[in-house]
Amino acid sequence: KTFLESKIDKGPGSDFDARRCTELFKAIEEHDRIRKLAENPLLLTFLYHVYKYNLELPRRRVELYRLSVNLMLDWDMETNRPTHIQVKNRDAKKEVLKKVAYYYHTHQKREIPESELIPQVRTYIPDSLKEKFTAEGLLREIENSSGILRHRTAETYQFIHLTFQEYLTADYMNDNRDGELPKLMKRVHNPWWREVTLLLASAMGNATSLIYRILDYRQQA
Numbered sequence: 001k002t003f004l005e006s007k008i009d010k011g012p013g014s015d016f017d018a019r020r021c022t023e024l025f026k027a028i029e030e031h032d033r034i035r036k037l038a039e040n041p042l043l044l045t046f047l048y049h050v051y052k053y054n055l056e057l058p059r060r061r062v063e064l065y066r067l068s069v070n071l072m073l074d075w076d077m078e079t080n081r082p083t084h085i086q087v088k089n090r091d092a093k094k095e096v097l098k099k100v101a102y103y104y105h106t107h108q109k110r111e112i113p114e115s116e117l118i119p120q121v122r123t124y125i126p127d128s129l130k131e132k133f134t135a136e137g138l139l140r141e142i143e144n145s146s147g148i149l150r151h152r153t154a155e156t157y158q159f160i161h162l163t164f165q166e167y168l169t170a171d172y173m174n175d176n177r178d179g180e181l182p183k184l185m186k187r188v189h190n191p192w193w194r195e196v197t198l199l200l201a202s203a204m205g206n207a208t209s210l211i212y213r214i215l216d217y218r219q220q221a
Helices: 002-006 018-029 032-038 041-054 061-073 087-106 114-124 135-145 162-175 177-185 191-204 208-220
Strands: 111-113 149-151 156-159
Touching (some): 018 032, 032 162, 061 087, 061 162, 061 191, 087 114, 087 135, 087 156, 087 162, 111 114, 114 156, 135 149, 156 162, 162 177, 191 208
Antiparallel strands (some): 111 156, 149 156
């Protein structure tokens, strides 16, 4: 609350006045998952900017996470402000992060050694980034600019919050439904995959096919 109140602009035409500050604080308090994100000062900063630039927090968590990840990938840590990075570069980095998150989640890990991560990034890095980055360079770029994937210790990396690992995993699976939905059925009873399943259903828009698969799987089990 102290952080948000410090952002209040009392000037004419303010896009974050006392009323909007109260609305955002209430929105955070009313949603458990969002409140847990707000416990991290950096993520609270992103929530504030998402709200400020979109005039509200999205009602669907998957949309909030999408906007947050995009904002983080467009972030300039030196100025503590979003930059105007070319969308194609942001999207290319996000594609790498989705595959990395999927690797983490399928191995049921929150952090992995850098020596294990770099070969994965090297495999996933798209042609549009190969001319500018090595796998090591891309990791440094993502860590130094957005912090979404960062060192946990001197030798290991983890996502800044499990929520983003889950969201990016769900986003990857949504892009590859034909191959991933059958795999998900084998994990559907595993609590580790519960949030991914919920986010995937939301990302799909029409989750009828996923629901039918789950029902059929449970009837057969």
